[in-house]
Amino acid sequence: MTDYNFAYLDEATKRMLRRAILKAVAIPGYQVPFSSREMPMPYGWGTGGVQVTAACLVPEDTLKVIDQGADDTTNAVSIRNFFARVARVTTTEATAEASVIQTRHRIPERPLTDGQILVFQVPIPEPLRFLEPRETETRTMHALEDYGLMQVRLYEDIARHGEIARAYAYPVRVEGRYIMDPSPIPKFDNPKLDRSPALHLFGAGREGRIYALPPHTRVESLDFEDYPFTASKAAGQRCAICGAEDSYLDEVITDDAGGRMFVCSDTDYCATRVAAQAEDAA
Amino acid sequence: MTPLLKVEGLGKFYGRHLGCADISFTLWPGEVMGIVGESGSGKSTLLNCLAGHMPPDTGRVMFDTRDQGLRDTLEMSEPERRWLARTDWAFVHQNPRDGLRMNVSAGGNVGDRLMAVGARHYGDIRRQASDWLGRVEIDAGRIDERPRAFSGGMQQRLQIARNLVTGPRLVFMDEPTGGLDVSVQARLLDLLRGLVRHFGLSAVIVTHDLAVVRLLADRLMVMKDGHVVEEGLTDQVLDDPQDAYTQLLVSSVLQV
Numbered sequence: 057m058t059d060y061n062f063a064y065l066d067e068a069t070k071r072m073l074r075r076a077i078l079k080a081v082a083i084p085g086y087q088v089p090f091s092s093r094e095m096p097m098p099y100g101w102g103t104g105g106v107q108v109t110a111a112c113l114v115p116e117d118t119l120k121v122i123d124q125g126a127d128d129t130t131n132a133v134s135i136r137n138f139f140a141r142v143a144r145v146t147t148t149e150a151t152a153e154a155s156v157i158q159t160r161h162r163i164p165e166r167p168l169t170d171g172q173i174l175v176f177q178v179p180i181p182e183p184l185r186f187l188e189p190r191e192t193e194t195r196t197m198h199a200l201e202d203y204g205l206m207q208v209r210l211y212e213d214i215a216r217h218g219e220i221a222r223a224y225a226y227p228v229r230v231e232g233r234y235i236m237d238p239s240p241i242p243k244f245d246n247p248k249l250d251r252s253p254a255l256h257l258f259g260a261g262r263e264g265r266i267y268a269l270p271p272h273t274r275v276e277s278l279d280f281e282d283y284p285f286t287a288s289k290a291a292g293q294r295c296a297i298c299g300a301e302d303s304y305l306d307e308v309i310t311d312d313a314g315g316r317m318f319v320c321s322d323t324d325y326c327a328t329r330v331a332a333q334a335e336d337a338a
Numbered sequence: 339m340t341p342l343l344k345v346e347g348l349g350k351f352y353g354r355h356l357g358c359a360d361i362s363f364t365l366w367p368g369e370v371m372g373i374v375g376e377s378g379s380g381k382s383t384l385l386n387c388l389a390g391h392m393p394p395d396t397g398r399v400m401f402d403t404r405d406q407g408l409r410d411t412l413e414m415s416e417p418e419r420r421w422l423a424r425t426d427w428a429f430v431h432q433n434p435r436d437g438l439r440m441n442v443s444a445g446g447n448v449g450d451r452l453m454a455v456g457a458r459h460y461g462d463i464r465r466q467a468s469d470w471l472g473r474v475e476i477d478a479g480r481i482d483e484r485p486r487a488f489s490g491g492m493q494q495r496l497q498i499a500r501n502l503v504t505g506p507r508l509v510f511m512d513e514p515t516g517g518l519d520v521s522v523q524a525r526l527l528d529l530l531r532g533l534v535r536h537f538g539l540s541a542v543i544v545t546h547d548l549a550v551v552r553l554l555a556d557r558l559m560v561m562k563d564g565h566v567v568e569e570g571l572t573d574q575v576l577d578d579p580q581d582a583y584t585q586l587l588v589s590s591v592l593q594v
Contacts, residue, residue: 208442208453215443280458281460282459283460
């Protein structure tokens with residue numbers, strides 16, 4: 057495997073990415089522009105996350121890749137294989153063993169620890185995008201902390217639906233300063249960001265933006281005093297495989313006669329629990 | 339007494355073309371100043387310079403801020419100016435579509451400024467919004483409708499409610515009755531007059547409709563080709579115009 061430089065990207069590109077990452081870590085929640093490269097996968101498949109992961113990886117790393125919480129979906133498998141080939145790093149499905157985790161749409165259930173890096177794939181980094189179409193204006197709004205408009209959107213939700221209807225990509229405020237889109241994670245995962253000991257990096261390949269949450273950063277989900285934020289999930293359900301009540305559940309349609317089941321979206325969490333239960337039974 | 343707004347030698351050029359020049363006036367608290375003139379006379383340029391929408395080339399715009407007294411708004415930082423624009427200032431556009439968020443409900447439009455200055459209690463915001471809808475004679479039952487479901491006159495009233503909800507001390511109005519039919523205009527003027535008197539608002543109203551200034555303005559400035567040609571009490575200027583252009587303007591009004 058001498059055809060590619062370590063982790064696919066050339067050293068100059070990784071250096072550029074690392075500079076952007078360092079700046080993003082220095083200004084939590086601020087979107088740092090970077091010159092996104094063409095990657096051997098289409099936009100929307102995680103080109104931003106892959107570039108950030110490539111810039112972070114060292115040969116000693118253990119990489120885990122999840123898509124919607126699962127280790128075994130197409131996107132996760134192909135990105136994991138990609139780095140196994142071009143960086144020859146160890147890969148794993150166990151959250152606890154991984155030093156770098158690239159994720160799409162979920163944060164693992166198992167609490168992250170000191171020294172782990174979580175890399176998010178971000179489709180639309182700008183939380184104000186659908187409120188204000190002009191990029192120049194949204195940047196000014198961030199610079200001036202002019203965030204009334206975001207609150208107006210939450211107001212509209214309550215006026216129309218009786219609650220804040222946003223279930224994913226729920227906007228957060230970082231260290232009382234920047235409003236940030238935590239990428240399309242369910243709002244169930246938002247509290248996990250708050251003061252997490254892990255480093256969270258967000259890469260948006262199409263839009264060329266990197267932003268970050270350094271370890272132990274204060275992250276608050278936006279809300280109203282009389283309509284506080286709630287981390288919701290499928291109510292009153294438990295995982296059909298492992299029986300977990302505290303994890304985020306996927307609804308799986310099993311037939312065309314209304315049959316359905318709820319299972320953990322985090323496959324590693326579910327499998328670990330099932331193994332532990334088998335051990336207890338034995 | 340401190341003037342609320344003091345303008346000194348304001349001028350704006352668009353390249354080689356003159357927008358307005360040598361504009362100086364003082365606006366006192368509770369006073370309504372009308373600016374009239376034909377299209378292209380620099381009225382809107384002047385208003386936009388006053389409201390900080392564009393930087394003038396010369397002159398100063400001093401505003402009596404709450405905590406620091408008279409300050410030059412042009413030397414303020416952008417955050418300060420924006421803060422002023424959503425607390426002490428209000429701007430009523432001629433076209434309500436420019437001043438409203440068309441994809442946000444009426445209640446959200448009124449609550450916008452409240453939330454921009456930090457209101458975070460949904461119930462309070464909603465109460466104030468429905469209170470203000472009542473004051474501008476919009477049925478509180480329509481609080482969740484989008485502005486595009488409203489008639490032109492209602493949209494304009496909604497824009498006024500949205501602007502006045504934070505209790506501004508100075509309101510800039512750019513042809514507030516333009517594009518409305520006469521009966522709706524009359525109702526809007528009646529409402530504006532009531533609000534101006536009730537809250538003791540100071541306002542700068544730009545219009546080409548002399549009836550509007552006759553009803554609302556205490557003082558009047560007449561502009562032509564970017565310059566002020568006549569200035570005085572409204573009734574005085576309209577009843578006894580001195581300048582040739584003002585005489586022409588006053589005599590051009592159609593009598594029904």
